[in-house]
Amino acid sequence: WDEAGNMVGQATTDRAGQYRMWNLEPGAYMIRYALPEYVHWADNRHNSILEEAVNLIPGANAFPVPGLQHSAIQIGRAAAQLTSALGRTPMQP
Numbered sequence: 001w002d003e004a005g006n007m008v009g010q011a012t013t014d015r016a017g018q019y020r021m022w023n024l025e026p027g028a029y030m031i032r033y034a035l036p037e038y039v040h041w042a043d044n045r046h047n048s049i050l051e052e053a054v055n056l057i058p059g060a061n062a063f064p065v066p067g068l069q070h071s072a073i074q075i076g077r078a079a080a081q082l083t084s085a086l087g088r089t090p091m092q093p
Contacts, residue, residue, distance in 0.1 A: 001029065001030040001032065002027065002028075002029060003027060003028045003029075008021070008024060008029070009021045009022075009024075024056055025056075026056050026057055026058040027055070027056060028053065028054070028055050029053070029054050029055070029056060030051055030052070030053055030054075031051065031052050031053075031054055032050070032051045033050040033051075033052075
């Protein structure tokens with residue numbers, strides 16, 4: 001989600017827990033993580049959605065995302081790979 005509340009893309013993580021989004025401009029974003037119904041947070045949170053505010057600065061192509069854990073998978077703090085590539089859709093798998 002951008003600063004105006006518009007969804008700028010949607011992605012599903014790969015086996016390594018990473019995802020990619022293209023054509024994001026520098027600025028403030030809100031990343032929202034939604035877990036499948038059969039996955040639960042390790043700290044027993046009842047809400048399956050986590051949000052984190054991040055800033056993409058000019059010249060950067062990655063920003064850190066929070067460490068996520070649940071009983072089946074552990075996804076450490078990683079970098080969301082952001083690449084500005086003209087002519088591509090905002091999101092590609």
